[in-house]
Amino acid sequence: MGCLIALIALFSPRFALFLVWLFSDLLSRAFDGWVVPVLGFLLLPWTTLVYVLLYSSENRVEGFEWFLVALAFLIDIGAYGGGRRARRDR
Numbered sequence: 001m002g003c004l005i006a007l008i009a010l011f012s013p014r015f016a017l018f019l020v021w022l023f024s025d026l027l028s029r030a031f032d033g034w035v036v037p038v039l040g041f042l043l044l045p046w047t048t049l050v051y052v053l054l055y056s057s058e059n060r061v062e063g064f065e066w067f068l069v070a071l072a073f074l075i076d077i078g079a080y081g082g083g084r085r086a087r088r089d090r
Contacts, residue, residue, distance in 0.1 A: 013045035030055040046072040
């Protein structure tokens with residue numbers, strides 16, 4: 001299932017998060033409540049997806065895994081910046 005989620009995430013991280021929520025308990029293990037996952041789904045889907053998948057390995061994120069979460073955060077922020085620039089150029 002992991003490879004299928006990774007393939008789907010390349011096209012839509014929000015759909016991949018939805019599938020993770022629907023078919024596994026990874027979101028509930030990574031987060032205590034429902035507010036942070038919903039905000040992550042809406043605002044930072046790559047960051048939330050990477051955090052959830054890395055958290056599931058040992059029930060914590062540490063070391064190099066934080067670099068991957070930060071990289072996903074930069075991808076999310078870059079998507080917002082790229083969208084703003086595209087709207088400005090029209």
